[in-house]
Amino acid sequence: MAENDNRSKGTIGLILGGVIALAAAAFILTGGELGGTKEVTSDADLPPVAPGKK
Numbered sequence: 001m002a003e004n005d006n007r008s009k010g011t012i013g014l015i016l017g018g019v020i021a022l023a024a025a026a027f028i029l030t031g032g033e034l035g036g037t038k039e040v041t042s043d044a045d046l047p048p049v050a051p052g053k054k
Helices: 011-029
Strands: none
Touching: none
């Protein structure tokens, strides 16, 4: 029954690969933040820091 398929064999893979490539390019161009940059406006935005040993 595979001989009844009129589409070329790589069409779905080509489309899926293009979508994945576009998503990867968008992710890289946004700096990996997916929607913006992370801004630090105060100390509350920073992760906690463990006290050093004396």
